[in-house]
Amino acid sequence: MYSIEEQQKFNALTQKLLGKSVYLALPEFIQDLRNTINYHDWRYYVLSEPVITDYDYDKLFAVLKRIESANPSLQTPDSPTQRVARGLTSEFESVQHLAAMLSLENSYNQGDLNDFDRKTKELTNTEHTEYCVEPKFDGSSIALVYENDLLVRAATRGDGTAGDDITNNAKALPSIPLRAPFSKYGIHKIEIRGEVIIQRSVFEKMNEERKRKGEKVFQNARNTASGSLRTKDPNESRARNLEAILYHISFAEDAGGNNLLKEKLVSHFHCIEILYNCGFKTPIHEMRVCQNIDDVHLFIQTWDSKRHIFNIDTDGMVVKVNSLQQQQQCGSTTHHPRWAIAYKFAAKQAHSKLLKVEFQVGRTGAVTPVAKIEPVPLAGVTISSISLHNEDFISEKDIKINDTVIVERAGEVIPYIVGVVETLRTGAEYPVDFPRQCPSCNSPLIKPDEEAVWRCDNADCPAQTEERVIHYVSKDAMDIDGCGRETVIEFIQRGYIKTIEDLYRLPYEQILGLEGWKEKSVNNLKAGIEDSKNRPLWRLLNALGIRHVGVTTSKDISNHIHSIFDLAKMSVDDLTNIEGIGPKVAQSIVGFFHNSGNTHLLEELHALGVNTINRAEDARSKNNKLEGKTFLFTGSLQQFTRDRAKQLVEENGGKLLSGVSANLNYLVVGEDAGSKLAKAQKIPSIIVLSEDDFLNMIA
Numbered sequence: 064m065y066s067i068e069e070q071q072k073f074n075a076l077t078q079k080l081l082g083k084s085v086y087l088a089l090p091e092f093i094q095d096l097r098n099t100i101n102y103h104d105w106r107y108y109v110l111s112e113p114v115i116t117d118y119d120y121d122k123l124f125a126v127l128k129r130i131e132s133a134n135p136s137l138q139t140p141d142s143p144t145q146r147v148a149r150g151l152t153s154e155f156e157s158v159q160h161l162a163a164m165l166s167l168e169n170s171y172n173q174g175d176l177n178d179f180d181r182k183t184k185e186l187t188n189t190e191h192t193e194y195c196v197e198p199k200f201d202g203s204s205i206a207l208v209y210e211n212d213l214l215v216r217a218a219t220r221g222d223g224t225a226g227d228d229i230t231n232n233a234k235a236l237p238s239i240p241l242r243a244p245f246s247k248y249g250i251h252k253i254e255i256r257g258e259v260i261i262q263r264s265v266f267e268k269m270n271e272e273r274k275r276k277g278e279k280v281f282q283n284a285r286n287t288a289s290g291s292l293r294t295k296d297p298n299e300s301r302a303r304n305l306e307a308i309l310y311h312i313s314f315a316e317d318a319g320g321n322n323l324l325k326e327k328l329v330s331h332f333h334c335i336e337i338l339y340n341c342g343f344k345t346p347i348h349e350m351r352v353c354q355n356i357d358d359v360h361l362f363i364q365t366w367d368s369k370r371h372i373f374n375i376d377t378d379g380m381v382v383k384v385n386s387l388q389q390q391q392q393c394g395s396t397t398h399h400p401r402w403a404i405a406y407k408f409a410a411k412q413a414h415s416k417l418l419k420v421e422f423q424v425g426r427t428g429a430v431t432p433v434a435k436i437e438p439v440p441l442a443g444v445t446i447s448s449i450s451l452h453n454e455d456f457i458s459e460k461d462i463k464i465n466d467t468v469i470v471e472r473a474g475e476v477i478p479y480i481v482g483v484v485e486t487l488r489t490g491a492e493y494p495v496d497f498p499r500q501c502p503s504c505n506s507p508l509i510k511p512d513e514e515a516v517w518r519c520d521n522a523d524c525p526a527q528t529e530e531r532v533i534h535y536v537s538k539d540a541m542d543i544d545g546c547g548r549e550t551v552i553e554f555i556q557r558g559y560i561k562t563i564e565d566l567y568r569l570p571y572e573q574i575l576g577l578e579g580w581k582e583k584s585v586n587n588l589k590a591g592i593e594d595s596k597n598r599p600l601w602r603l604l605n606a607l608g609i610r611h612v613g614v615t616t617s618k619d620i621s622n623h624i625h626s627i628f629d630l631a632k633m634s635v636d637d638l639t640n641i642e643g644i645g646p647k648v649a650q651s652i653v654g655f656f657h658n659s660g661n662t663h664l665l666e667e668l669h670a671l672g673v674n675t676i677n678r679a680e681d682a683r684s685k686n687n688k689l690e691g692k693t694f695l696f697t698g699s700l701q702q703f704t705r706d707r708a709k710q711l712v713e714e715n716g717g718k719l720l721s722g723v724s725a726n727l728n729y730l731v732v733g734e735d736a737g738s739k740l741a742k743a744q745k746i747p748s749i750i751v752l753s754e755d756d757f758l759n760m761i762a
């Protein structure tokens with residue numbers, strides 16, 4: 064979208080804007096700021112090649128936000144600040160598409176493609192037809208309308224003629240430009256189609272985080288994308304890392320109302336180039352123009368294997384007649400266009416028999432049913448065990464023991480039971496009996512109203528202890544070398560470990576006598592455990608396995624406390640004051656410390672020499688956001704004390720100065736700032752920050 068010259072211009076402008084100490088509310092300046100932020104959004108979200116740090120980006124954004132909120136008359140509809148939507152959508156309005164969104168007919172083999180090719184040539188009365196072939200993204204369809212270069216509407220597919228108006232949610236997706244230079248191509252009003260997706264790696268990360276918090280994992284990326292796109296809270300669309308890929312122009316008019324699809328635009332590839340040049344994410348790098356149907360088939364075959372390593376789910380390819388004139392000659396039926404066809408890859412499904420269902424108790428006490436099936440090979444791995452999630456899942460799919468089940472690898476990774484083959488039932492099937500007692504400790508299970516899972520509430524439940532210790536030693540928690548899952552299970556079975564603190568009291572003499580343990584492995588274990596006494600505070604917090612508290616939350620919290628024992632004294636209100644901590648997490652933490660067994664555990668760990676405080680060197684070693692920068696605080700600070708401010712600067716690798724001089728980089732200003740501010744304003748290199756700006760800097 065941006066030429067090399069433009070990119071150079073914006074890179075230079077960025078440096079200029081970042082170097083400013085005073086920002087004036089002038090229209091030209093604000094426009095520069097907006098254009099620069101839009102340029103960096105494009106680099107980050109479309110090219111994935113950012114050229115500035117998140118910190119510098121956030122700074123530009125904060126300045127724009129501040130000026131706009133102080134001067135609402137200077138705000139424009141395409142300002143990047145407008146992506147952060149306010150309020151919730153109560154109901155989606157239904158809107159008519161400018162051109163009907165038809166579905167594609169499917170093909171499965173070369174014979175089907177040859178038929179398609181023959182029909183196309185008949186309809187267009189030609190010997191030669193060029194095809195565009197591109198991956199079929201497995202996401203949620205979207206239609207965007209731009210008028211005068213501005214995004215005016217976004218809608219879901221709906222029934223094909225009308226969909227839900229999701230403009231606010233679409234604005235929250237940074238890969239959708241709020242302004243796109245279509246007028247450069249003489250286009251006044253345009254409707255474009257695409258797919259909203261979640262990249263596979265992002266989806267997996269989301270699920271890992273949910274698992275860690277004890278939340279229900281998402282089934283597959285497509286459903287998650289479509290659910291997120293229709294969420295009533297637009298900020299959640301953003302939070303879930305949705306991306307839009309645009310691949311079709313369905314309507315284009317100039318200012319005089321002329322249909323440009325019949326006049327100026329010549330081919331599908333040409334349309335994709337325009338979208339690409341207007342700053343959209345497109346399949347331009349994944350597609351190919353093929354001169355005949357044999358080439359089409361060859362290209363599709365290369366994708367049948369490539370798609371497994373591609374970061375976006377695809378369930379096939381789309382073959383389109385390239386020439387728009389020929390597309391019009393082909394026309395459409397009431398259901399499908401005749402100029403395009405989908406090619407479906409062979410589904411990665413298999414049949415197997417459900418032998419039994421086992422129930423596993425997780426570290427937070429959640430009881431998960433796991434299907435044990437006759438081992439079956441599927442997409443390169445043998446599957447014998449599949450999660451059934453919860454009781455509702457089993458009853459919705461009417462899954463019975465001895466049923467023939469259809470197994471699929473959703474998103475090509477996690478095996479999943481699609482359903483049962485009812486016609487193969489013999490009468491030997493019987494329902495899954497869901498236990499009401501914990502399979503490990505026999506305590507009665509409980510199920511809170513708002514949740515789908517049954518839980519064991521017994522703090523001494525052996526299955527939970529096992530999972531808790533395994534979590535404690537894991538990579539994201541205390542990261543104990545030489546002590547994995549198998550070791551923990553063995554030590555629990557031998558009675559060496561009854562609670563977490565027993566890890567620090569292992570009988571090494573006895574272990575040395577066990578089968579499979581040599582002096583070297585015992586020494587490794589000992590060193591790993593000794594080493595874990597010296598971990599940063601957030602690791603200990605995460606290792607405790609408090610429900611809803613994962614790595615990110617642990618880091619957020621540990622930045623705000625001095626010692627783990629501070630947490631025990633904090634109320635729900637105190638905790639929700641910490642950015643990123645919601646009431647659910649806060650309640651869970653308060654509940655954890657309410658349990659005397661847990662506080663006892665922490666006291667024991669402390670007595671055994673495990674680090675329980677937030678040390679400055681931990682913060683510095685992993686966080687050097689302020690390295691080489693100097694700070695001074697002035698005025699009456701509202702959000703933190705002077706001491707805390709000093710600590711924050713030092714923890715993040717910055718330095719504190721005692722007075723205003725040319726050596727000062729940042730002056731952080733509280734209320735009623737006086738002479739220091741006046742003095743700083745005379746030195747152009749000093750950047751004046753509000754308390755919020757400062758907190759954003761280290762967030």
Ligand SMILES: [Zn+2]
Pocket residue numbers: 424501502503504505506519520521524525526527
């Ligand atoms: Zn139990």
